[in-house]
Amino acid sequence: MIEIKNLTKTYGSFEALKSVNISIDKGTVFGFVGPNGAGKSTTMSILATLLLPTSGSASVNGFDVTQHPHEVRKRIGYMPDFFGVYDHFKTTEYLHFYGASYGIPRAERDKLIPQLLELVNLSDKKEAYVDSLSRGMKQRLCLARCLVHDPDVLILDEPASGLDPRARIEMREILKELKLMGKTIIISSHILPELAEMVDEIGVIEHGAMVAQGKVADIQNSLRVKRVLHIRVLERSEELAVQLRDEAYVSQVLSDANGVHAHFSGGDAEQSQLLGRIMDLGYQVVSFNEAQSNLEDVFLEITKGGASNELA
Numbered sequence: 516m517i518e519i520k521n522l523t524k525t526y527g528s529f530e531a532l533k534s535v536n537i538s539i540d541k542g543t544v545f546g547f548v549g550p551n552g553a554g555k556s557t558t559m560s561i562l563a564t565l566l567l568p569t570s571g572s573a574s575v576n577g578f579d580v581t582q583h584p585h586e587v588r589k590r591i592g593y594m595p596d597f598f599g600v601y602d603h604f605k606t607t608e609y610l611h612f613y614g615a616s617y618g619i620p621r622a623e624r625d626k627l628i629p630q631l632l633e634l635v636n637l638s639d640k641k642e643a644y645v646d647s648l649s650r651g652m653k654q655r656l657c658l659a660r661c662l663v664h665d666p667d668v669l670i671l672d673e674p675a676s677g678l679d680p681r682a683r684i685e686m687r688e689i690l691k692e693l694k695l696m697g698k699t700i701i702i703s704s705h706i707l708p709e710l711a712e713m714v715d716e717i718g719v720i721e722h723g724a725m726v727a728q729g730k731v732a733d734i735q736n737s738l739r740v741k742r743v744l745h746i747r748v749l750e751r752s753e754e755l756a757v758q759l760r761d762e763a764y765v766s767q768v769l770s771d772a773n774g775v776h777a778h779f780s781g782g783d784a785e786q787s788q789l790l791g792r793i794m795d796l797g798y799q800v801v802s803f804n805e806a807q808s809n810l811e812d813v814f815l816e817i818t819k820g821g822a823s824n825e826l827a
């Protein structure tokens with residue numbers, strides 16, 4: 516649905532994008548993560564036909580953003596990180612304005628707009644002036660605006676930025692609904708653990724270049740992000756801790772009243788073999804769990820440099 520090939524963008528002599536490649540299948544929710552200034556907004560603006568690339572190509576459903584921008588615009592809903600809302604409108608009027616500019620007939624809009632307001636939890640604000648809405652509400656209204664022409668693809672540049680925790684959760688719930696509706700979504704954010712819950716894939720960009728891309732679990736596996744294993748045995752817990760220290764892929768073994776905790780740098784296969792060996796050694800295993808590492812761990816592992824410190 517989205518195909519970005521060797522995309523570059525230079526501002527004067529500064530290379531904001533250096534041959535970026537991204538491929539996103541229909542129905543995928545793609546989390547686009549990277550520190551400030553990495554090139555997320557630049558990539559998304561090009562995809563939204565608002566900025567011309569210096570070289571390379573980007574297409575939506577087969578339509579190239581530079582050759583067929585009108586076809587692309589019909590298929591995308593774009594939510595920029597800065598948004599202008601027309602304060603003198605009421606929320607309903609605001610959506611009518613956008614619906615009309617997409618050529619949607621009045622009768623159709625009359626049916627559609629209450630549905631959109633319901634989707635973004637603003638039904639009780641249908642008569643409110645945009646001016647009077649909170650930041651979170653304005654952001655949800657902006658999202659409703661992106662959906663007016665029922666686009667297949669949503670390009671959302673930091674839709675949860677500046678929102679308080681409750682407003683972020685509301686935004687996340689709406690995005691989950693959009694995913695269920697089959698939309699292809701590319702969403703950028705600094706709030707990595709929040710993305711983790713809803714994205715199918717992530718792409719990590721740093722200094723204008725993609726540094727990793729794929730399913731979160733695959734990236735974790737390929738990077739061998741350290742897992743923490745929690746192991747409880749019926750007896751001889753201390754002895755197990757000592758034996759684990761000699762195991763490959765195991766480091767930093769601790770033992771306490773809750774069991775043995777070990778850092779593990781192997782993948783799924785090695786983890787399963789380790790469990791087998793512990794059982795072969797005659798331990799009666801009560802539980803063998805892996806503490807879930809999250810997107811933040813993945814991100815920090817990939818971008819190791821100082822740039823990641825800028826993340827919220």
Ligand SMILES: Nc1ncnc2c1ncn2[C@@H]1O[C@H](COP(=O)(O)OP(=O)(O)OP(=O)(O)O)[C@@H](O)[C@H]1O
Nearest residue numbers: 526529531549550551552553554555556557558596
């Ligand atoms: N119009 C411009 N002129 C010159 N440099 C620009 C321009 N727009 C963006 N840049 C530079 O391009 C780089 C990428 O910017 P971009 O806004 O795409 O980053 P980002 O990943 O979206 O960052 P953030 O998370 O802070 O929004 C930055 O170094 C930025 O300063």
